Amino acid sequence: MNRRIALRHLALISGGLVLIPSCDFSSDDILAAYQNLKVTASQKSLLGVISDTIIPAGEIKGALNLEVPDxxxxxxxxxxxxxxxEKFTAGLASFPVYVQETAGKMFESLSTKEKEELILTGTKLEGDDTAEGKARGNISYFLNSTKRLTIQGYMASEYIQTEIIPYSLIPGEYNGAVLITDLQKPHING
Incomplete structure (x- = not known):
């Protein structure tokens, strides 16, 4: 290899290494997976905390374990x-401000009871034509949509449909010779 080319490459690499500390990699970039939404990674994690508050993990998996925010x-x-x-993303963006004004803390640092009460009061907010009223309406729309989609995504998940409530096609199997006392786990036909 030519010594001049090696020195040129070495100079370019060392110049690039000098510039790296000045770069800011901490920005909250918009997630590219959702083309129509302007959602950042921190907003997605907030959505995960909200959905986990709606359906927390207990004896069975919760909403966050089943990737309901996605x-x-x-x-x-x-x-x-x-x-x-636009209403959903505006509500998602203004929800942390609403939490800060209402509770005085970030949503993640609240207790479970405070989170539940805040979500419940947020779903009942009513908006009007003022800027503050539109923000309240967007927050209410965001929380109601999140609640509905959390339940829908949770109940339609593979885990729930196969392990918790086994799905069987209608009409199911028929065995007339089985006593009621011999029946096992009930199958929900849907």
């Missing part, structure tokens, strides 16, 4: 109208 964002991205997507 389901919510895909449904909003693919199935909501443009206006509803």
């Amino acid at each position: 389901f919510i964002l895909v449904m909003v991205n693919d199935c909501f109208t443009k206006d509803n997507q």
Whole structure:
């Protein structure tokens, strides 16, 4: 290899290494997976905390364990109208401000009871034509949509449909010779 070319490459690499500390990699970039939404990674994690508050983990898996926030964002991205997507993202963006004004803390640092009460009061907010009223309406729309989609995504998950409530096709199997006392786990036909 030519010594001049090696020195040129060495100079370029060392110059690049000098510039790296000045680069800011801490920015909260918009997630590229959702083309119609302007959602950041921190907003997605907030959505995960909200969905985990709605259906927490206990004896069975919770909403966050079943990746329900991804389901919510895909449904909003693919199935909501443009206006509803804008209301959802505006509500998601203004929710931390609402939490700070109402509770005085970040949503993640609240107790479980405080989170539940805050979500419940947030779903009942009513908006009007003022800027503050529109923000309240967007927060209410966001929380109601999140609640509905959390339940839908949770109940439609593979874990629930196979392990908790086994799915069987209608009409199911028929065995007339089985006594009621011999029956096992009930199958929900759906």
